Amino acid sequence: MAVRVDLNVSLDGFATTTDQTPENPFGDDWPRLVAAYAATRTFRSRVLGDDSGAGTTGVDEKYAHAYFEGIGAEIMGAGMFGLHQFPDDPQWRGWWGDEPPFEVPVFVLTHTARDSIEFANGTVFHFVAGSPEEVLPRALDAANGGDVRIGGGIDVVRQFLGAGLVDRVHLAVNPLVLGRGERIWDGLRGIENGYDVESEVAESGVTHLTFRRG
Template sequence: MTRTRIHNLSISLDGFATGEGQASDAPMGHAGQRLHEWMIATRFGAPIVGRTGGTVGVDDAFAQQHEPGIGAEIMGAGKFGPPSWQDDADWTGWWGPNPPFHTPTVVLTHRPRPSIEMEGGTTFHFLDAAPAEALDAARGLADGRDVRIGGGPTVVRDFLAAGLVDHMHVVQVPIVLGRGVRVWDGLEALEEDYEIEVVSAPSGVTHLTFDRKTS
């Protein structure tokens, strides 16, 4: 059975997964890269910023789980582009001609457009759909492999609220953002549905894994 997974979801101590004020020159708003410095420092994350090398400890071990077994991704409009990207017919995402997903990717938007085939195996499919319908579409594209919910936080929250997430990896970063978009709002008692493990890393972040209970 295809699983639905979330990986490397970085949140602040006060629960924000992105900052306020997202713009074309600020994909994460006022948070900048602070939520993801732990990952950029790893061997997995270094290529994201054009570096080689990187750490190979606990953080890298968790970060590396992002890709194996993934056949499709689902993301929200806010992850694909800045506010009003739908008005730009030439916008193809933040990532240039070869996005890092290398799978079919469903972009949830109230203003769908024709699919865009990119280099490296990524094809963006634009869909106006509720979580369950979007997941059905992604599973149809995943060729029997798992589906990753890539964010942003609103999409993650919607899929959690709908009971559609089987595995989730959250990274709590020791910063306070104070404003932005929170993950946990409206998800009271979520922990009752999951087995949760916690690992503290020397970098100062805390890795939490949530696996849906089977009974």
């Protein structure tokens, strides 16, 4: 029943990228920021549907595997679901496609009431209003003994971290300097207090940083 955060960040702490364009919807920075994660066997299987067994099997894979383990529900901001792009279209089912990779109840933070959306693979999006303290019990209840992930965006993650509601933070720190975007650390001076911090370096050069409630 832990509340968890998992993010890829740059050396300078940016967890978002800013060079997306209509022609290049992911930009050039995002693929670089998530390259080591996207190369893992778990990502290829779970997100890309490639069950050939291809993908890395080292330290990055260990964390990628753990990423999906034990999650019973997820909380995300409206932007991560896609509501900022299609706020007025009640038929919009998010930008996660027909098989959203969550496979658990997902609580999308929004002030606009919407019907829940259910997918065949177990993903159900619920649209809820409220503070982190108000929404978290609903997600924990839905997680049915599993963990709750705070998925994003970065502002949502910072709110839950700042409110002291997160038990475990895993950051994959990628060896690049982005220089712009949203920083995970802003407003979180002293956040290390109350956590044990561990680091592990992967073959890819990524440093996996884990904060665990001490």
